[in-house]
Amino acid sequence: MKTLLLSAVIGSALFGATANAAIITPINQDPAGIGLNDPTLRAPEGGNPGKSVGEQRRIVYQFAADLWGAVLQSDVETFVGASFQDLTCTATGGTLGSAGASWIATTPPSGAELGMIYHAPLANALNGSRITISAAGTDITSRFNANLGGSNPDGTPCMTGSGWYYGLDGNAPENLISFLDVVMHEIGHGLGFSGFVGYTTGRLGERVGIPQYYGYSDVYTENAFDNLSGKRFTEASMTNALRVTAIKTRGAPAWNGATTRAQTPQWLDPAVVLSVNGSSVKTQFFGTASFGPAATPANFAGPVVVANDGTGPDTADACEALPAGSLSGKVAYVNRGSCAFEIKAANAQAAGAVAAIIGNVASSGDPGTAPGMAEDASVNATIPTLSVNLADANLIKTAAQAGTPLTAALGQVAGQFAGADSSGRPLLYAPAIVAGGSTFSHFESVLVPDALMEPANSPNTDAGRMVDLTLAAFVDEGWSLNAGTARIGSCDTGVKLFKNPGxxxxxxxxxxxxxxxxxxxxxxALYLRCMNDTAASLKAASMISTVEQAGIRTCAAKVTSP
Known part of the structure; x- marks a missing residue:
């Protein structure tokens, strides 16, 4: 989903300090009349004053470029190509955007040290002067879904009922997707949040597509750790085979950078784990349901019993009515398949279950994942329901078949954080079935709160005000940050450009x-109203203090000719 276009490779010694705020400049690559130049009239929304679709899109992109530029240091301007295109999309899901470095730079191997690959903007920043630029005049290339909420060129629907939200306020309506969040995410990939490990071979540097750099590390992968082998991804004893296994195993790859690990306790909530005592199931990787009450430690506990409806090839699928009282006071275990998730939960509830666990099956499209569970209009299940992947489902069923008493519990793990391993390393995305462009080059989907650089867009992120652990990861890669305060002209507002974490x-x-x-x-007058609204909004979001709000207003008042 997040592909990388590498149009030039330059070997360079990367030294030199930088001190200036980065300048990030969007390059509009759309032809007249479409995409970023779409003339369709649209009312201003969420602090975006644009009067057409294209104008609002351009405003969002420039805003995102200014946000990243304010917090990063570089003496070299970064050019970001942007366009709207026909990206993969179905009625229920699709690719919102794709992006990556337009070119890379490398340093050669030295003794036992591997050669190193750098994303274009970081390479320029570390070098202190421009190394090269792509043939298109860009350092980052980004694309966005032109059909969201409408139809694909072949007439099939693209995420029916959805669409882009161009507001800058982090308040996208429930059915719409924040374009600002997606642009910030995609620029983040181009700035360095992506690794080049081969998906099928595990070979370092393979995904740059240039054989002479196979075996090179990169600034992202240099920070990766494998919980299965207990090794860093780039140490000599970490084989290609071990890397392949790691990037396809949930909970295995994790971010090992010191700056990010130090900020993990500041950002992530305590880990909530589903345990099935009597089996070895103990996981953060459980799925949740869009029906029924949210599962909590208080309502999700009790003896586990495998449901048996006595009908069909799979008697544990609970697609038919279960014997009355057969699950009284129990947590029902049910197999996925043959009917809707909510029907299974409703049948378990009718048999007396107080909660349900639905296990994935080998015949599903992605057995290694705990599925999300949609509601079904034909029933109304009111018990908490969670799901587990095939491996955990098999552990539960094997223990039950052996006659081992099983007890489910949902609870916090002292000292561990949601989406991190037991050592405080944030986990990296590793679905059992490789997701091209997404596998490994994102944080895991179980971080709580949701993170900007997770593989799927979340309505809970607000990239205009917070980028969570992403800045820390950039520091681990070699970026320098601007530790100063926001200025309006020459006036110091006293508001720090960033505070940890992100x-x-x-x-x-x-x-x-x-x-x-x-x-x-x-x-x-319009300028002052706009800036005063900005200060009030940040204060209402508890992002600044009353003193800092006053600082913004004071500095804005000194602007005589906006």
Whole structure:
């Protein structure tokens, strides 16, 4: 989903310090009349003053570029190509965007040290001057779904009922997807949040597609750790086979960078784990249901019994009515398949179950994943329901068949964080079936709160104000951050550009200042209203203090000619 286009490779010694805020410039690659130039009229929304679809898209992209630029240091301008295209999409899901470095730079092996691959913007930043640029004049290439909420070129639907939200306020309606969050995510890939390990071979550097750099490490993979072998991804004893296994095993690959690990306790909630005592199931990787009450430690506990409806080839699928009282006071275990998830839960509930676990099956499209569970309009299940992957499902059924008493419990694990391993390393995305462009190059989907660089868009992220652990990961890769405060002209607002972990209120102030000036077009009253609204919004979100709010207003008031 997040593909990388590598159009040039330059060997270079990467030294030199930088001190200036990065300048990130969007390059509009769409032809007239479509994508970023779509003239369709659209009412301003969420602080985006654009009056057409194309204008609103351009405003969002510039805003995202200004946010990243405010917090990163580079003396070399970064050019980001942007366009809307026909990306893979079905009625229920699809690719929102894809992005990556337009070119890479490398340093050669030295003794026992592997050669190293650098994403274009970081290579330029470390070098202190421009190394090269792609034939298209870009350092990052990004694409976005042109058909979201409509139809694909072949007439099939693309995420029916969805669409883009172009507001800058983090308040996308439930059915829409924040374009700002997706743009921030995709630029993040191009800045360095992606690794080049081969999916099928485990060979380092393979996904750059240039054989002479196979076996090279990269700044992302250099920070990866494998919990299965207890080895770093790039150490000599970490074989290609071990890497292949790791990137296809949930909970195996994790981010080992010191800066990120130090910030994990500040960002992530305590881990909540589903345990089935009597089996070896103990996992953060359980699926949740869109029906019934949310599972909690209080309502999800009790003896586990495998359901038996006595009908069909799979008597544990609970697609037919279960004997009355057969699950009274129990947590029902049920196999996936043959009928809707909520029907299974409703049948278990009718037999007296207080909760249900639905296990994945080998015939599903992705048996290594605990499935999400959609509601079904024909029934109304009111018991908490969770799901587990095939491996955990088999462990439960094997123990039950052996007559081992089983007890389910949902609870926090002291000292462990949601989406991190037991040593505080945030986990990397590793589905059993490789997701091209997404596997390994994202944080896991079980981080709580949700993270910007997870594989799927979340309505719970607000990239205009927070980028969570992403900044820390960039520091681990070699980026330098701007530790200063937001300025409006020469006036210091006192609002830090960022606070750990990844709170970017000051960057938001500077991005809003640019937007407010453009919108006001010389009208000082409009500019002041825009900046005062910015300060009030950040204060209402508890991102700044009353003193910092006053600092923004004071500095804005000193602008005489916006």
């Amino acid at each position: 709170l970017i209120a000051g960057a938001n102030v500077q991005a809003q200042d640019r937007l407010c000036r453009t919108t006001a077009n010389g009208n000082r």
